Amino acid sequence: MKLHFTADWLRSHIEHDPDVDCDAGLPLRDAAPLGRLMQEKSRHQATAGQPSAASEQKSVVLFKLVHQLRRKHGLSIAQLAAKIRVDAAELEKVEKDPCYVPGPRTVHQLAEFIGVSARAVEQLTAASSAQNDNLTEAAHRFAASSDDLSKLSQAERRDLNDFVKVLASIDKKNG
């Protein structure tokens, strides 16, 4: 895209413009809805309108991970939200809407609670374009495991622990 103004034009106007606010439209306060729109945009740009199965799979894994963690620790959504200091409504969206992309702070707080890098959890969001074969394979296994609401069975606990180990192996120092 080409800009239709020159550097001289910009310089002279910035110097002479009144020193006032210039915000318009929706008063942006947080990044939550932008993540979803960014994901939609990149998905369409990458696949020319074809939905990305990989992105959808990632979202399902994240929402399942949060759900299983709650079961493991016996926490309600409100209790987990309070424990990791995030908005309960956002956590609820993560668990109920597989397409929802949580904000960076929520990703960071979740990662801290699990004990893995934020980068690893970010790779489970549909907005992530990162590809990690080891994680993808582990995510497929994890997504296929049971998800009833009772206390975690021994097998579910093992699946969850194995998956967290894979997450923990991802680039922790860069998280």
Place this chain on the structure above:
Amino acid sequence: MKELIDRVFLLNRATGRFEDADLYHGLDSTNLAHIEGRWRPLFELRRREAKASLQTLAEVNAEDAHWEWGKKALVALDDPFLFDFFVLECGGSTQAIMMTRKGGQDCFSRHPEHQRVPLIYVEFLATAPWNRPKLVAEPIYKGAGRVLVGTAVSLSLEEEFGGRIGLHSLPGAEVFYRDAIGMTDLGADSEGVHKGLRYFELSSRDAATFLSVQH
């Protein structure tokens, strides 16, 4: 995820000097992290300070009600081909972000010179809280609004919309759009997401003037 459009600049109010700034088409997770980790805490701090000093939230432009409505409107958007993001980075941080739409609701002119012709609608233009004169005592960078409005007009020309753009000004920014940019004030919306906000439009003729006039 995002592509550099051009290198522009912003005026650092503290030093009185222009600094290079990068204008991008699109945004990435770094920009989202800046909004969440740098913008949001300052908004929240300012909101608490305003309450403590008995200022109204409107006085510091820290009202959240419109954003709660706005979130719902953004969630409802379902055609990624129609919207574009632009971000302005300077001094290692995201200084401003703009989202535009080129089709659908709000993308038709209300201007008496050419009613119903298509335009670029600025869904939002948001500057970092530390750049807002109404929000902080010593704002840092000046010029983000000028750069992004110029970008929206450029996009409108590229889309063959004649430079026409429309937007709803937030309280306190009306003077910028009316006097500095030269947009036409078409009055406040009486209903919908932008209820109470004044709608401004840059006509094709005004767009030509906007780009040609130099101080």
